[in-house]
Amino acid sequence: MKPLQSVAMGLVIVVLVARFHGYDALPDPVGWLLVLLGVRSLPRAVPHRDGLLGLGALAGVVSAVVWFPSVTDALYDADASLGWAANLPEVLFAALLCHALAATAGPAGDLKAARWLRLTRTALLVVALLPVLVFGAGLTSFELTSYVAAGLVLVLLICLLFAYAGRPWAMPPADPAEDPARATGAAPPEGGTAPEA
Numbered sequence: 001m002k003p004l005q006s007v008a009m010g011l012v013i014v015v016l017v018a019r020f021h022g023y024d025a026l027p028d029p030v031g032w033l034l035v036l037l038g039v040r041s042l043p044r045a046v047p048h049r050d051g052l053l054g055l056g057a058l059a060g061v062v063s064a065v066v067w068f069p070s071v072t073d074a075l076y077d078a079d080a081s082l083g084w085a086a087n088l089p090e091v092l093f094a095a096l097l098c099h100a101l102a103a104t105a106g107p108a109g110d111l112k113a114a115r116w117l118r119l120t121r122t123a124l125l126v127v128a129l130l131p132v133l134v135f136g137a138g139l140t141s142f143e144l145t146s147y148v149a150a151g152l153v154l155v156l157l158i159c160l161l162f163a164y165a166g167r168p169w170a171m172p173p174a175d176p177a178e179d180p181a182r183a184t185g186a187a188p189p190e191g192g193t194a195p196e197a
Contacts, residue, residue, distance in 0.1 A: 003170060
């Protein structure tokens, strides 16, 4: 499976909900495991891989905790903004992923993909901030709108990941010798590419 396909399939599991006696039959931690495997397989030229792995792991841990209906109910009963805070690692991961992929696609000459990824990144950041207006400013009439917007932007991201999965800039080299950092296990400088052999 291509790295972005793995990430996209993981996000599909995260986004879809199939309730069975209060539990999600599509457990989000399984989705986050697929996401992390996909991120690990991305080319070393993709920046912020460590940040993506950290945010993805955090989102996976949070999703494992809130998978239990009693925890989710307690969060929303205490304060609806706590439910938003629990979803924040997921949205920040998605925004950083768009940013990192756009930074890889642009220099590779795939300007249309870079534009779409930057647009999606901006939409994700807006979605992350909408609950501040809903809960902080008391604009509760926008609560449903913020949830719908978040869902639509995540579906857009999933579609883009599937569409760009086969692009050369999103694929690891076929020969590990072409990627010295991958062959030796050494990480390139943050935001940079692997050193030339």
